[in-house]
Every structure is written in structure tokens, then in C-alpha cells.
Amino acid sequence: xxxxxxxxxxxxxxxxxxxxMRATAVIITASTARWAxxxxxxxxxxxxxxxxxxxxxxxxxxxAPEETPDGRPGVRVLLFAVSTTxxxxxxxxxxxxxxLTSPGSACYSGLDxxxxxxxxxxxxxFGDGWQISKRFGDRRYWRVxxxxxxxxxxxxxxxxxxAVGGGNLILMGAGAQSTLAAAEAAVTAIAAVPDVIVPFPxxxxxxxxxxxxxxxxxxxxxxxxxxxxxxxxxKSELDGDIGSVLEIVxxxxxxxxxxxxMRAGIAAIVALGPERGALRIGAGNYxxxxxxxxxxxxxxxx
Amino acid sequence: xxxxxxxxxxxxxxxxxxSPLVPDRLAGASAxxxxxxxxxxxxxxxxxxDLFRVRMGDVQRIHFEGGHNRFDRVGCGMSVGxxxxxxxxxxxxxxxxxxxxxxxxxxxGPWAASGMKKGLVEIGxxxxxxxxxxxxxxxxxxxxxxxxxxxxxxxxxxxRLRRGTIVVEGDAxxxxxxxxxxGTLMVGGRAxxxxxxxxxxxxxxxxxxxxxxxxxxxDCGVHELLSNTLMAAFIRPYSxxxxxxxxxxxxxxxxxxxGIGKGEILCPPA
Numbered sequence: 001x002x003x004x005x006x007x008x009x010x011x012x013x014x015x016x017x018x019x020x021m022r023a024t025a026v027i028i029t030a031s032t033a034r035w036a037x038x039x040x041x042x043x044x045x046x047x048x049x050x051x052x053x054x055x056x057x058x059x060x061x062x063x064a065p066e067e068t069p070d071g072r073p074g075v076r077v078l079l080f081a082v083s084t085t086x087x088x089x090x091x092x093x094x095x096x097x098x099x100l101t102s103p104g105s106a107c108y109s110g111l112d113x114x115x116x117x118x119x120x121x122x123x124x125x126f127g128d129g130w131q132i133s134k135r136f137g138d139r140r141y142w143r144v145x146x147x148x149x150x151x152x153x154x155x156x157x158x159x160x161x162x163a164v165g166g167g168n169l170i171l172m173g174a175g176a177q178s179t180l181a182a183a184e185a186a187v188t189a190i191a192a193v194p195d196v197i198v199p200f201p202x203x204x205x206x207x208x209x210x211x212x213x214x215x216x217x218x219x220x221x222x223x224x225x226x227x228x229x230x231x232x233x234x235k236s237e238l239d240g241d242i243g244s245v246l247e248i249v250x251x252x253x254x255x256x257x258x259x260x261x262m263r264a265g266i267a268a269i270v271a272l273g274p275e276r277g278a279l280r281i282g283a284g285n286y287x288x289x290x291x292x293x294x295x296x297x298x299x300x301x302x
Numbered sequence: 303x304x305x306x307x308x309x310x311x312x313x314x315x316x317x318x319x320x321s322p323l324v325p326d327r328l329a330g331a332s333a334x335x336x337x338x339x340x341x342x343x344x345x346x347x348x349x350x351x352d353l354f355r356v357r358m359g360d361v362q363r364i365h366f367e368g369g370h371n372r373f374d375r376v377g378c379g380m381s382v383g384x385x386x387x388x389x390x391x392x393x394x395x396x397x398x399x400x401x402x403x404x405x406x407x408x409x410x411g412p413w414a415a416s417g418m419k420k421g422l423v424e425i426g427x428x429x430x431x432x433x434x435x436x437x438x439x440x441x442x443x444x445x446x447x448x449x450x451x452x453x454x455x456x457x458x459x460x461x462r463l464r465r466g467t468i469v470v471e472g473d474a475x476x477x478x479x480x481x482x483x484x485g486t487l488m489v490g491g492r493a494x495x496x497x498x499x500x501x502x503x504x505x506x507x508x509x510x511x512x513x514x515x516x517x518x519x520x521d522c523g524v525h526e527l528l529s530n531t532l533m534a535a536f537i538r539p540y541s542x543x544x545x546x547x548x549x550x551x552x553x554x555x556x557x558x559x560x561g562i563g564k565g566e567i568l569c570p571p572a
Contacts, residue, residue, distance in 0.1 A: 069535070070528055
């Protein structure tokens with residue numbers, strides 16, 4: 001594959017192929033930042049990939065009390081799914097099971113959009129008739145009595161159909177430690193970019209997948225071309241000096257947000273250099289035939 | 303562009319229907335056409351030009367120099383723009399408003415903001431009885447928007463309130479929030495007998511004392527409700543004092559148990 005070079009790191013002349021997704025955002029608040037984070041982490045657990053989790057979700061950012069609707073510490077969570085129906089189901093289940101149950105929590109829409117999903121409008125039934133609707137201006141809230149007081153939840157959350165899932169960077173390094181260091185640097189840089197999440201554990205996937213499998217019924221299987229232990233198999237995309245590969249998957253509310261996040265990640269990896277980090281950066285695609293969004297690495301170099 | 307100014311020449315000899323003088327209905331009209339608009343409620347014809355000096359301006363902003371309690375239905379049905387009145391108005395000011403802003407410097411008569419759906423009504427003086435309430439035969443009162451009364455409100459303020467927020471910074475006469483269906487009524491001063499009489503749902507905030515609270519409201523204890531933070535943030539631009547009040551721990555009384563009892567009165571703990 002043709003390659004570019006930045007600060008001694010080989011950059012594949014390729015692109016990340018990404019797909020349109022449905023997305024929503026919610027703001028979770030609590031009496032302390034710790035409990036807002038706890039609710040958000042619980043809600044976004046088991047949400048790494050739509051392949052097996054129904055949605056991809058993660059924490060976008062923490063929000064200062066003066067910027068949240070109720071003046072308490074907050075966390076903004078993004079959820080992505082392949083259909084509006086699935087996104088609605090995931091939002092309702094995750095907020096219902098993980099945020100409603102969390103001490104002192106409240107939940108508000110984190111995205112202003114023309115289209116909406118049910119949030120409190122779906123969860124209000126937990127109130128068993130004791131729930132109270134309050135409308136202040138253009139915003140409607142539900143107050144659901146719970147054992148520590150009331151769960152306050154906005155009636156709806158914004159829905160966008162312009163979201164993008166599957167932006168990615170493939171980091172290739174000499175060993176596991178240096179490759180992980182590069183990935184961590186990239187994830188730290190991406191965390192500062194608004195409107196994106198990196199849904200895998202700590203933002204990093206070590207088991208990148210390809211579409212399909214030799215086994216019937218499996219929709220995805222290991223990306224053998226990037227497995228260092230299979231370098232001799234003949235299908236490998238890895239050079240001789242590569243001993244470890246990690247992937248960062250990026251979902252964003254807009255294509256621009258994904259591009260910004262990829263640019264920030266590449267810049268962090270390049271700044272770390274090949275001795276302490278990755279030797280090579282690539283990206284996953286399907287030949288450009290499946291996803292309409294193509295993020296070329298050469299356009300994202302620092 | 304300056305506002306359209308209507309300067310009052312003399313006290314009207316009859317009650318007048320000022321509902322034609324709203325931005326929606328005056329759009330595109332010339333000064334001469336505005337002067338020919340009829341306002342009478344009797345057989346004696348009264349046109350705008352007979353009663354007001356018309357200084358043409360932007361009809362989206364109408365300024366009445368002078369008011370009178372014979373000015374009925376001011377701002378009735380308006381959906382855009384602003385109307386300012388330097389003085390009092392009669393009954394049904396802002397009735398069925400669907401947007402825009404109506405500012406009355408003086409007092410308003412009965413049924414102000416009756417059936418209002420959207421927008422803002424600010425009454426600098428007192429409001430008459432049945433603020434926001436329905437007329438005879440109607441099933442619901444105010445259905446949205448915000449009403450601010452800087453002084454006192456007459457009996458049955460917020461009667462059959464369906465949605466929206468009413469803030470009375472002064473006292474409220476008897477039966478404030480009677481038969482409320484939903485929405486929010488806030489009273490900064492004293493409430494006379496039986497606030498929330500037969501209310502189904504909704505919230506009444508009483509910052510001052512009430513003469514007689516109905517025994518059909520049950521005490522649910524003192525709480526610091528998170529939803530009051532949202533309420534405070536919403537009303538702070540209109541009434542900072544009441545916004546500060548609702549941030550405190552408040553006693554929650556649930557009722558009216560003579561009805562379905564899903565409403566609440568929030569009042570000081572003691």
C-alpha cells in the first residue's frame with residue numbers, strides 16, 4: 001500500500017469508510033459529578049458495537065453545573081444506532097434501567113433537533129399514575145416519584161439522522177506497550193473533541209473485525225489481515241516490524257466532528273513518535289462500496 | 303422603525319372592543335385604514351380616528367398612549383408582535399393570545415389572558431377576577447404562555463388552568479387556582495380562602511400565607527424538589543423574587559382530595 005510519512009510514522013494512503021447512523025444525546029445530572037458519571041457509565045456499558053449491543057454509546061463530555069438545565073454537575077452521553085426504532089428502544093431501556101435507578105439522577109435532552117425520541121414520555125409510566133408533567137416554555141418535563149424523591153426527565157430527546165458511525169484509525173506498533181501508548185494518546189486527544197465518542201473499552205478495540213465469517217450465522221469475525229500472529233498466512237497487511245495492532249472507532253453527530261476527531265487522534269500519535277508509540281497508521285474500509293463517508297488519512301495529517 | 307402610536311384623545315363614552323388593533327390584523331394597513339377601524343360595542347359608531355391620534359409606525363409594535371377600563375379585548379387573539387398600554391384595560395385583555403407580548407402598565411379587568419395559548423402578558427397593576435379563566439361554556443382556561451401580575455389578582459385566578467404559568471407577585475383573592483387542570487400558578491403574597499379549590503392537577507406556589515387552606519389537601523412533608531430548580535430558572539427573568547423562593551425547601555400539600563387529588567400546593571415549611 002502506498003504510504004506517506006509524518007514524524008517517522010508511516011501513514012497508509014487509505015481512508016476510513018463510515019456509515020450514516022441515527023443518534024441522540026442526553027444530559028445526565030446528579031447531586032455530585034461522581035454520581036452523574038456513575039449513571040452515565042452504567043448507561044453506556046455494553047454499548048461498544050451495534051453488532052452485538054444494539055447501539056454504540058459513550059460519554060461525550062462532562063458539563064459544569066452552570067451549563068446544565070438544573071444547575072448540577074452533568075455528563076453528556078451520545079447514543080448511536082442503525083435505525084430510529086432501535087435507537088428509541090436502546091434509549092428507553094438504558095435510561096430506564098441505568099439512570100432512573102441511579103441515586104439523585106435527572107435526565108435531559110442533550111441535542112436540539114427537529115425530530116425527537118421519547119425520553120420521559122416513555123419512562124413516565126414508571127410513576128404508575130403519580131407522575132407529573134411540567135412544561136416551562138418550550139420544554140416539557142416529567143416528574144416521576146421515586147424512593148429518594150423525584151426523577152426529573154425531559155419528555156423528549158433530539159434525534160439526528162446526520163450522524164456518522166465507523167470512523168476509525170488502525171494503529172500498528174512494534175509491541176503491545178508502545179501501540180497501547182499511541183492509542184491512549186489518541187483517545188485522550190479525541191476526548192477533547194465535541195460531539196464524538198469512542199465506544200470501545202477505554203476508547204480502544206483490540207479485536208477489530210471484518211464482515212462475515214466462515215461460520216454460518218456469524219456476521220463478523222476477526223480481522224485476520226491485521227493479526228500479527230497470522231503475518232505468515234499470506235493475507236496479512238502487516239509489515240515485518242509490526243507486532244501489535246489496535247483500532248480506535250469513532251462515532252460522531254456529524255461527518256465534520258468525526259473528521260476533527262480523527263485529525264486530533266493522528267496528531268497525537270504523530271507527536272508521540274515511532275520510538276514510544278506507533279510505527280504505522282492505517283484505516284479500515286470496504287473498498288468504498290458500502291459507506292458514503294470516506295475519511296482519507298492524507299487529508300487529516302497534522 | 304418606530305412603533306405605531308395611538309394617543310388617547312378622550313375617555314370613551316361606551317365600552318370598546320379593541321381586538322381589531324393587533325399586529326396580525328393591522329399588517330399592511332395604512333394610517334387612513336387604521337383610523338377607519340370600528341371599535342364600538344353599541345349602535346353608536348366609534349372608529350379609531352375618533353378616539354385616538356394615530357402616529358403611523360411599525361404595526362408589529364403598537365403603543366397606546368393612555369388606557370381606560372372601557373378598553374375591552376385588548377390584544378385578543380394576537381399571535382405576533384408587541385402591544386404596550388400606558389394605563390388600564392377592561393375585560394378579556396390578551397384573551398386567546400397565540401404569541402407575542404402584551405404589556406399593560408395599569409390594571410386589567412376580569413378574564414385577562416382567558417384561554418391564552420402562547421406568548422407573554424404582563425400586567426403592571428392589578429388583575430381582575432378569573433385571570434386566565436374560561437368564559438361561560440368553555441371547558442378550559444389558559445392553555446399556555448406566561449402571565450405576570452405585578453400587584454394583586456382577583457378571585458379564581460388561574461381557574462381551570464390547563465397549561466402555562468401565571469405569576470401573581472402580590473395577593474390572590476379567594477379560590478386561586480380553582481379547578482386547575484394542570485399548569486403552574488405562583489402567588490408571591492397572601493392567598494385568600496381555599497386556594498386550589500377542586501384542582502385536579504398542576505402546581506400552586508404560595509410564597510405568603512393563606513387565610514384558609516382546604517382540609518382536603520394532605521401534607522406530604524417538606525422537600526427540596528429538583529423540578530423547582532427548573533421552575534426557578536424559567537421564571538427568573540420575569541420574577542426574580544419568586545424564583546429565589548421556589549429554590550428553598552417547601553412543604554408539599556397534595557390535593558384537592560375532594561377531586562382526583564393529583565395537584566399540589568407548595569408553601570413555606572412553617
